[in-house]
Amino acid sequence: MKIATSEIMRLIDSYCINELHIPGIVLMENAALKVVKNIDLDKYDSFCIVCTKGNNGGDGFAIARHLHILNKNVEVFLVGGKENMKPDCKINYDILKNMGININKVDNLEDINELRDCIERNQVTIDAIFGTGLSRNVEGIFESVISIINENSKYIISVDAPSGFDSNTGKILGKCIRANKTVSFELYKRGFLNYGTDKVTGKIIIEKIGIPKSAINKFHNNEFIMDRNMIKNNLIKRDKYCYKGDYGKVTIFAGSQGFTGAAYICSEGAVRSGAGLVTLCCHKEIQPILSSKLVEAMTVSFEEENRIKELVDKSDAIAIGPGMGNNEGTLNILKNVLNRAKNPVVIDADAINVLKDNLDILAHRNCQIILTPHLGEMSRITGLSIDYIKEHRLEVSQAFAKENKVVILLKGYNTIITDGNSTIINPTGNSSMASGGMGDCLTGMIASFIGQGYNSMDSACISAFIHGYCGEVLSKEMFCVNATHVLNNIPFIIKELQE
Template structure:
């Protein structure tokens, strides 16, 4: 699923209207019909529609007309100056006036009292007040209207975007409608990906309103949200004649005396997600402990230089970092791997921590590099505050990827994956997975998928999707989900997604 900024939406609309000759009123009518489609008309009879002066308000007037035609009880409110209406908004407003529909203008506190009465007795409130494109704080009567709706509405449906929500950033512009459902058109809005936006959008439904696909492709600037189809397309069903040699060799540098679990989880993640041969390279003092835990994975001591070099030369993907410790030895291992690897390298955890002290070593690599930081690690890499990163996840990830020629997987809610140009946002996962070891598990999965032949960015996308999908699947019956739970679920989830 594609997502875009309000500027791209404006360009798409303008092209359809000015170049293709699709009337703005046609698009508005289609939008209204799709809103009607997503309202429970069987169990709801009383509606209040609140409209503004822009095209969002025009959508609202059109929705009101259809509800009236369906013999529903509808009260329409208008906020703003009629003289400032867009042409299409005025057209739909005029139709209602010609139908002798009573439209109450909200101008002062007395009008707010009228609104409050209707809100209390309505089954559904339709928010068509502001829509996309808002770039300054909501003030005055608009602020009061939004607060009144939030305080009195039983169920609110927003058209395109909740009024007061910045559709590009997801920031609340002073005040915002608290919707139960948002019906948005053609494309997901980038602001919906913000950490906090879900509590304002409620359920998001994307509806087509008649814009040709080639127009969307022409203006779309490379933002995608993952879905099951992407996973199914990239993770192929196994050929019945294949053998372990067809599914890649993985080498993982992980673990220390304090963090043996990270080494185990990342290695087992690679095994459980289907890599043909998996080897863990770790310190001599934890080798026996970890060796006793594995049935399928192999182990090698970091002191066995000849053996490590041989494995490095023959691997299809290498991972560095989980549980290794933020120390000089981890730095030396990472630097060595970047200089000598013949295959893609995944850097996680302490690999990222030591990298943050000397980003120049990325120049040593002649192979694709994927880094998988959480916001704290991204802060150490960039020097930017965590709060800033959380609010600008896509921007920060893209800029770093482009500057250092790496692929970035910035972990967290709506994980961001980018090479620096297009951006893919992961749609799976939830807070039940908020526990230690989850990142190590993800590293193992991604490393395995790369070794099995996926392009690095494809493996990051499918790995993140699978990881989050496992967590969602398990959380239906579990209060919290551990990394070990995800490890057990991986092969079953892959099969389910492929089918």
């Protein structure tokens, strides 16, 4: 699924109307029909529809017409008057008037009281006020209307975007509708991705309204959301003649005293997602512990320098960082690996932390790099506050990836994966997975898929989707999902997604 800003949507709409000569009223009609399609008509019979003079209001007038034709009880309100009403909106407004449907005006406090009474006596409120084009704070009568809708509605459906919502940034513009469901059109809006937006959007549905793919591709800026089909189409089925050497040699640098779990989970993440050969490099003090736990993976101590050089030279993928400690030793190991490696390196956890004030080491290397920070780690290496990154996750990730020529996987709600040119969002996973070790597991998986022959972006995307999907499936019957649960289920989930 593709992602867009409101500016991109305007360009697409303008191109369709002015260049392809698709009448705007046709797109409006299609939008109205798709909203009606997403209403439970067996459950709901009465509707209060709140419109304005813009095209979002035109959608609302068309929705009212279709619900009236279906013998539903419909009451319609126009907020702010009809002066300078958009032409397509006026067509649908006039059709309602010609059909004898009363359109109530909301211009003052007395009208507000009438709107409140209407909302209270109807089952569903349909918000067709502002849509995606709003960029300024909601004020005046519109602010009052939104408050009345939020305070008195039993169920709210927003058309395209909740009114008062900035569809580019996810910010609330003063006052915002708190929808139970948002039916948006053609492309997923960038603002929907931000933390906390589900509290105002409710369930988000994206519907096609007849815009040609060529028009979307002309203006789309390579931002996507993953879905099951994307993963299924990209997973390679194994050839019956292949052997372990065909599925990659993966080397993992991880662990320290007291943090053997991180090393174990990362190594098992690589093993359980299909790597042919996995070797863990760790401190001599913890090697016996990990050798006894890791049945399928091999271990080497950091003291075996020649063996480690050989492993780095022959590895198809390397992962480094989980549980290593934010110290000079970790920085030196990272430098040595990046100076020697020719194949992709996945940098996570403490190997990210030691990059603070040392980003120059990313510039002098002959390997592709994938960094997998959470918000705190991203803050350390960029110098930006966590709050700022939360509000600008796409822009921060894209800029860092482009400037440093790396792939960034910024973990969290709607994980972002970008190389600075293409950006892909992973929607899987949930808060049941909020426990230590999850990131270590993901790091091992990414290295594993690289080792199996996938490119860096595909490996990051596939791993993030499977990792989150494992958690979602398990959380249906579990209160909390730990990394070990995910590890045990990775092979089964991959098989399911291949079917």
